[in-house]
Amino acid sequence: MQIPETASTTTQDSLLAICLFAAFADGEKSDDEREAVSKIAEEIGSDNIAELSRQILMRKLPLETVVASLPTREDRMLAYEMALGICEAGGSVSSDEKEFLSNLRSLLALGQSDSKAIENEVDSLTLQPVSTPVPTPTALTENNDSTILKYAILNGALELLPETLATMAIVPLQMKMVYAIGKSHGVELDRAHIKEFLATAGVGLGSQMVEGFARKLMRGIGKKMAGKLAGEAAGQITGSAFSFASTYAIGHVAEKYYAGGRKLDRESFKTLFDSFQSQAKEMHAKYLPEIQERASTLNPASIMTMVTGSKAPI
Helix, strand or coil: CECCCCCCHHHHHHHHHHHHHHHCCCHHHHHHHHHHHHHHHHHHCCHHHHHHHHHHHCCCCCHHHHHHCCCCHHHHHHHHHHHHHHHCCCCCCCHHHHHHHHHHHHHHCCCHHHHHHHHHHHHHHHCCCCCCCCCCHHHHHHCHHHHHHHHHHHHHHHCCCCEHHHHHHHHHHHHHHHHHHHHHCCCCCCHHHHHHHHHHCCCCHHHHHHHHHHHHHHHHCCCCCCCCCCHHHHHHHHHHHHHHHHHHHHHHHHHHHHHCCCCCCHHHHHHHHHHHHHHHHHHHHHHHHHHHHHHCCCCHHHHHHHHHCCCCCC
């Protein structure tokens, strides 16, 4: 689905609040998610995100009140789609998240056909095995740097698209990239190992998705975001730079980690990730024409094929 640009500020704020509710739904991750949301608010320059987060965490903004501000069936379907994507970002859903999603679905009063259609689409992206599809190990080992750059360009391109589906595809593609890099060095990874690797590097799977949705929502209501961004085009490019840089950094940290026999400690992980991410943010402008060209080749069907199909995404 797409976030409607014509929706009222109240509706857009309600959709953003539901994204934050989803991020905080797993009590075990609440501290980490709180820190991640604070970073998102700072990165985007949005006092709105920080205030909504504060109200939710202090239990001053009931979920029932938020849902009541969504006037149309399409808005409610979009809210459920984003919440489900955030909860499933890591490839599994905790009992607390399941309870939250069940409550949200009931409050949204979605028909079974609507909710099932959303679940089928989101599940097909977020719950795909990380092991397929990937390039052959030999081909990947010969040119890992090029492969990582292609993934970074692809994920930067996804952020330029209006569909929420594009945002949800970024994390699964990052996981497939890490799997492929590990395999190129003789390491067979599963989802749990990749999640642990990303967590050690300081990458929040759910928070990445929240940030992507938040950027789309903020663009939709045309806010200037504390003067840091002006207009939809600037917001798109900034979101593209973030996804390009995070994917580039994840790939290069994975390459060093698995090529070096998995001997990096947590501090080294974070230092390397921050260094590669800063480097990639500087590179984004150089590769922006390629990113925009890649975006012109993408649509919902091709995105789904990249994540679920039999061929490698790049």
